[in-house]
Amino acid sequence: MKTSTQRFARLLPAVAAWALAGTALAQGVLVPQAPAAPPQDTLTRAATSVGIKRCLPAITRLATLTVQGSRGHDVLLDWDRKRPDEGPMFSLVGIQYPNAGVAASITAIPGDSGSCTVSAERISVAPFTCASVAEQELKNYKMTRLLPIYAVYTDDKEPTSSVSLIDSPPGCLVIRRYVEYGWRDPSAPAAAPASAAPAAPAGQAPKRR
Structure with missing residues (x-):
């Protein structure tokens, strides 16, 4: 079984001197991982400070991967001021690496029954032609x-x-894009099934309610 690291690593450049440890985004990045230290990324702190809770686990996982290995980053955040935990959240993250700058966009939209639709884009500039980037990194695409x-x-x-x-x-x-619909936090407790009414004794009709 592939781990989440193996899945999103499929989009990492094979030789990426221009990215310098930048993390790509791909399907599977929201698969549960081993417990980590408390999140320190700016997007998680900003989302928490304005009252976003429902989609925060997804935001944290995407943001942590996005800024991994960076020297510094900061965020521009837009959210529904009247319904911060029920409306969509849009963000633009500027990321600084030793020899490169990268932009990332992370969006989270609450859905029904605790689900979230999320998208993330990582935007960078490679100092090569697109043909050479495709030849080197995307041969099987x-x-x-x-x-x-x-x-x-x-x-x-x-x-x-x-x-x-x-x-x-x-x-x-280079724009690397990841989207997932109906994501649910795998660490959240499952909803308890509704209890069924007790069966009537044999030979006795069920009581009317």
Whole structure:
């Protein structure tokens, strides 16, 4: 069985001097992991401070992976001021690495019965052509050409993840995208099933309610 680390690592560059330990986002990043130290990422602290609770576990896991290995980061947050825990949350995270800057966007939308729809994008610039990035890192991905300068790469094994490459000479704009619908916190206690009414004794009709 693949671990969550193995799953999202499928989108990590094989040789990524331009990313320098940046973490990619792919399907499976919300799979439960071993208990970790209390979250220190800025997005989790900001979301907590404005009253976001329902989708906070998903936000924390995505944010922790997104800023892993960075030198520093900060966040721009938008949320529903009237219903902070029931409305959507949008964020833009600026991330600093020793030799590179990266932007990330994390969105969480509460759904029915405690579920959340989440998306995350990691945006970076590679100092290579998009063709060389695709050749080196995305050989086994399916390519769909949307514009002469814009191609999207997907893997059937990771249907809710994609990598977009946009030519921006002399480099390449790389957008790694992850989406999951109806996510539920696996560590949350399951709802207790409704208790059934006791069966009537044999030969006796059930009482009317």
